Amino acid sequence: VAERMRRYRQRRRDGLRCFMIELRETEIDALIRKGLLGAENRHDYDSVQSALYAFLDRALGELGDA
Numbered sequence: 001v002a003e004r005m006r007r008y009r010q011r012r013r014d015g016l017r018c019f020m021i022e023l024r025e026t027e028i029d030a031l032i033r034k035g036l037l038g039a040e041n042r043h044d045y046d047s048v049q050s051a052l053y054a055f056l057d058r059a060l061g062e063l064g065d066a
Contacts, residue, residue: 023048031055 011018031037031051041047 023052 008018028037028042028048031048032039032042034055036054037047037051
């Protein structure tokens with residue numbers, strides 16, 4: 001419990017929020033088509049998470065430039 005609270009407080013200090021989301025297979029397919037995720041890693045949690053972060057960085061970075 002103490003470790004989880006430490007991570008929570010660190011995320012808040014870093015300006016991060018933690019959300020749990022569900023992805024459809026078609027959304028994972030889209031990450032693969034966009035070259036953000038290797039097809040062989042479609043079932044690897046860390047790889048999908050990294051691909052989703054990259055997608056959000058691209059999408060939201062475009063919004064910040066407007």
